[in-house]
Amino acid sequence: MTEMFSMLKKIAQRRQAARAASEPADQATQWVGQGGGTSDYDAHHAIVEGLERFNGAHPPASLAGYQALRALEREGLPLQERIVRQYLRCQDSLPFARQALWRESQMFWAQLATAYLRLLKQVVRGAAREAFAPFMPEILARSLHYHARVMRWEYYRGQQPSSFAWRRLHKLFHIAEIRHLVNHPLAEEGRVTTCGREYALPLILGLANPAGFKPAEVEQFAAALANFPALPLPEARYRRGQHRYGVDLAGGQGATPVDVGYAPGRRMRFLDLRPVLDALSRAERLDGLPDLVCTQLLRLLERGGAGRSAPRLAREARVWVVRGMDAVLAVAGGKPVAGEPWMMRDESSDGLGLVLAGGDGLAEGELFLVNDDSPPDRSWRLMVLRWHKQENDRFFGGAQCLSRYPKRVRVAWPEGEAGALAGPVFALFLPLPDTSRGVSHLLLPRAAHRGGGQRVLLDGEVIYRIQLGEVAEEHGDWLRVDFLVAARQVVSAAA
Numbered sequence: 001m002t003e004m005f006s007m008l009k010k011i012a013q014r015r016q017a018a019r020a021a022s023e024p025a026d027q028a029t030q031w032v033g034q035g036g037g038t039s040d041y042d043a044h045h046a047i048v049e050g051l052e053r054f055n056g057a058h059p060p061a062s063l064a065g066y067q068a069l070r071a072l073e074r075e076g077l078p079l080q081e082r083i084v085r086q087y088l089r090c091q092d093s094l095p096f097a098r099q100a101l102w103r104e105s106q107m108f109w110a111q112l113a114t115a116y117l118r119l120l121k122q123v124v125r126g127a128a129r130e131a132f133a134p135f136m137p138e139i140l141a142r143s144l145h146y147h148a149r150v151m152r153w154e155y156y157r158g159q160q161p162s163s164f165a166w167r168r169l170h171k172l173f174h175i176a177e178i179r180h181l182v183n184h185p186l187a188e189e190g191r192v193t194t195c196g197r198e199y200a201l202p203l204i205l206g207l208a209n210p211a212g213f214k215p216a217e218v219e220q221f222a223a224a225l226a227n228f229p230a231l232p233l234p235e236a237r238y239r240r241g242q243h244r245y246g247v248d249l250a251g252g253q254g255a256t257p258v259d260v261g262y263a264p265g266r267r268m269r270f271l272d273l274r275p276v277l278d279a280l281s282r283a284e285r286l287d288g289l290p291d292l293v294c295t296q297l298l299r300l301l302e303r304g305g306a307g308r309s310a311p312r313l314a315r316e317a318r319v320w321v322v323r324g325m326d327a328v329l330a331v332a333g334g335k336p337v338a339g340e341p342w343m344m345r346d347e348s349s350d351g352l353g354l355v356l357a358g359g360d361g362l363a364e365g366e367l368f369l370v371n372d373d374s375p376p377d378r379s380w381r382l383m384v385l386r387w388h389k390q391e392n393d394r395f396f397g398g399a400q401c402l403s404r405y406p407k408r409v410r411v412a413w414p415e416g417e418a419g420a421l422a423g424p425v426f427a428l429f430l431p432l433p434d435t436s437r438g439v440s441h442l443l444l445p446r447a448a449h450r451g452g453g454q455r456v457l458l459d460g461e462v463i464y465r466i467q468l469g470e471v472a473e474e475h476g477d478w479l480r481v482d483f484l485v486a487a488r489q490v491v492s493a494a495a
Helices: 002-033 040-056 063-089 095-125 133-155 163-178 195-207 215-226 274-281 291-302 325-332
Strands: 186-188 191-193 245-248 268-271 313-323 340-348 351-356 367-371 381-391 394-403 407-412 425-430 441-445 453-459 462-475 478-490
Touching (some): 040 095, 063 095, 063 215, 095 133, 133 186, 163 195, 313 325, 351 381, 407 441
Antiparallel strands (some): 381 394
């Protein structure tokens, strides 16, 4: 009896598998035909239900099933376009309709993203690899495209994509790299695209703080980027002075400025946004975007993107500022300096928003110390100006905190080493605030670097022999470099 039940179970499983294999292809026409409702919304909803049934059937990868998916996609895209237009029109006047249309559109993108991701997994890992080899470029590109659309739809509710969503997007792009499909051209929706372009679009869009724009403005900017022929693509080799933005394929976030927590590695990719910045600053603008939107986007991208590791809180207060490498070293050495008054607008754990006392001579990379107390005490924070702008007769800026406890140290060269500077050379030691990642840095006058090499670091009674490493960033008369400690010695012990 047990053997009979086992045999009947196997027969039922085979029949179920056969039905699942044929169902998507057999019922595609029926699902598409159900879209002939009385309204765009009803027709669109029928297509979404068809996609849900397709995904719910868990069909094994087959060319017939792929054609069924493509049929649902072709039928649904024009309807989706009309639903999106309705959603953008009713932002202020019909809040309940706006919510319903948002959910309906989100389901369409999410179901397509799920369908192509499941198909991609089966093709990469399963027996259908050879049969689907000609379709791999378009499957990858569509998977990237629809996952990016799902992420974009979150911006319209003022939400950021999750770290899981970013990691999934990075993995899809890495598959395209492994299979040498990054630059494979594909004709999609009346334009030519590639996997590289489909990946670059959400990266650049994410830098522009899309959650802070109206949905119609986000759609305009995304469409302009999609049609922009000189769209920057991710590059594996870092070019200093050109690549201002990078993305870690092993991380859970989008692109960030390379001078913020940058660490070299095989999974790092870089973007040169100069073509986009140039297009935004031209008189004819980017693809007809409104002047105000172009100006806002240009400011965001020029100042290093909107990504921040901590939220900013509004706080108006007067702060005292000491500017320039020489003055910073003097204060760090104990010399009393009054400082000049600036106004703080907001702050976070790693930065400040400021009203600058005049804009003459200011530039990105300006080094300064900030103190909140009056009169200033010894609790100076080391800051670097990341962006600044002028509005009417006022100057505004944003600064990143490099260290809350900068310490002045003396730098010397090993005996007999060529190129040593005459006299004492001082630098700032920047302790690592979080030992879970990164390395500590030295902030050096440019003349004290001279291509790296070994140095002797004197900190009170302790002598360190160090090896200078990678330059993390450089501006004007200073640079920030990591280092390794080769040896440590206490002066009193040596005596």
